[in-house]
Amino acid sequence: MNRFLFVIALVCITPSMAAAQIVPHQANYKISLIKRSMGEPLLDTVGDVEFKLNKSCAEWTTHHHANIHYHYGGGKHVQSKNNYSSIEQINGNRLVFALERGHDGHIDHSSRGEAIKHAPNTLSIHRNNGLTEQSTTMTGDYVFPIRHTQNLIEHALAGHKNYHARLYDGDAGEAPYHIVNAVLGKSSQDTNGMKQWPISLAFFDPNDTHELPLYEMHFNLRENGVIMEMDITYPNFTLRQSITDLKLLEIPVCD
Numbered sequence: 643m644n645r646f647l648f649v650i651a652l653v654c655i656t657p658s659m660a661a662a663q664i665v666p667h668q669a670n671y672k673i674s675l676i677k678r679s680m681g682e683p684l685l686d687t688v689g690d691v692e693f694k695l696n697k698s699c700a701e702w703t704t705h706h707h708a709n710i711h712y713h714y715g716g717g718k719h720v721q722s723k724n725n726y727s728s729i730e731q732i733n734g735n736r737l738v739f740a741l742e743r744g745h746d747g748h749i750d751h752s753s754r755g756e757a758i759k760h761a762p763n764t765l766s767i768h769r770n771n772g773l774t775e776q777s778t779t780m781t782g783d784y785v786f787p788i789r790h791t792q793n794l795i796e797h798a799l800a801g802h803k804n805y806h807a808r809l810y811d812g813d814a815g816e817a818p819y820h821i822v823n824a825v826l827g828k829s830s831q832d833t834n835g836m837k838q839w840p841i842s843l844a845f846f847d848p849n850d851t852h853e854l855p856l857y858e859m860h861f862n863l864r865e866n867g868v869i870m871e872m873d874i875t876y877p878n879f880t881l882r883q884s885i886t887d888l889k890l891l892e893i894p895v896c897d
Contacts, residue, residue, distance in 0.1 A: 662795035664788065664867030666891035668694045673710050676873070677880040684879055686713040689722075691883060695788075695867075699896035702730045702788045720745050726813060734789040735759045739812035755812055759784065765810065780818060784810045790822070791867055798826045798839040798863070808848075820856075821846040837865040 673689035689710030696703045706726040713719055722745045729738040740754040755769035765780045785793065785807050797805045805824040827840035841863045844855035854877070861872035872883045 662792040662799070662867070663865070664695075664792060664795070666695050666697045666893060667868055668692075668889045668891060669868070669885055670887040671883045671885050673708075674882050674884070675879060676882045677875075679878040682878040683714045683718075684712060685715055687711065687881055688713075690886075694891075696891060697732075697894055699894050700732055702728075702732065704728045704730070704787070721747075726811075728787065728811070730786050730788045734786060737786045737810070737812065741813050753812075757784075757786070757810055757812065767810075769812070778818070782808055784808045784819060787811045791863075794824060794826070794841060794863060795865060795867065797824075798829065798841075799837075799865075802826060809845075817847040817849055819848065821848050823855075832862075832864060838862045 669692075671691040671693070673687055673691060675684065675687040678684060687710060689708065691709075692705075692707045694705045704727065706724075708722070708724045710722045710724075711719065712722065722743075724744075725740075725742045727740045730736070735758065737757045738755075739757075742752045743750050751771070753769055753771040755767060757765055757767045759765055763781055763783055765782070765784045766777070767780070768777045769775070787809070790807055790809050793807070794805060803826055805826065807822045807824070808819050809822045810819040823844045823846070825842040827842075829837050829839050832838050839862065841859075841861055843859040845857055845859075846855050850856075858875040859872055860875065861869045863869060868888065870885045870888075874881045874883065
């Protein structure tokens with residue numbers, strides 16, 4: 643329950659697939675608990691998320707801040723603060739990331755790093771958590787967050803119903819990355835006439851042999867990459883992330 647980043651294996655996009663046109667934007671969301679299983683100790687959740695996506699001619703930059711209060715039985719209360727920033731190359735080959743997670747004024751985890759994709763199918767990663775440095779290499783097709791969202795839109799535009807990815811964003815917990823299975827629904831139009839699709843994402847730990855996902859995300863994805871509302875489903879409860887403010891940012895003019 644630590645992050646609510648709409649993120650979103652890198653596949654070859656065929657010439658028949660239209661290119662996704664994600665727009666830079668700044669959005670604020672509120673977090674609420676909408677469903678819980680019987681016996682779940684979490685009674686309520688209140689919080690807010692700030693998300694900013696900007697673009698230059700060479701890279702995407704993201705800033706994500708979540709401040710969430712969890713209320714449990716017996717009067718227990720936990721305040722969670724999470725920050726994530728990234729720089730992702732437009733070509734999808736390099737990701738620089740920094741993250742910090744904490745609760746009740748204490749920092750539980752802080753790290754920063756860089757991931758670079760090399761041909762053929764190699765991802766080199768360097769991380770620093772302030773105490774130790776670690777370099778690793780993984781073999782396979784991987785995709786970074788913004789490119790993952792672009793691929794979702796492009797597959798939806800092409801009429802595909804499924805999309806399978808190995809997603810790396812620098813914050814997969816104990817797993818090196820997440821396996822993400824996407825189900826893409828039938829397109830419709832929002833109130834402004836923009837095309838959108840219902841999307842369901844299931845996130846799996848590649849080290850876990852269980853068939854159940856760690857969590858799921860359900861939302862309508864607009865053709866410009868904006869998400870107005872998202873449900874995040876964990877095994878015993880579901881949180882809703884609802885937009886409260888949206889501002890479209892300047893789109894750079896590039897050669």
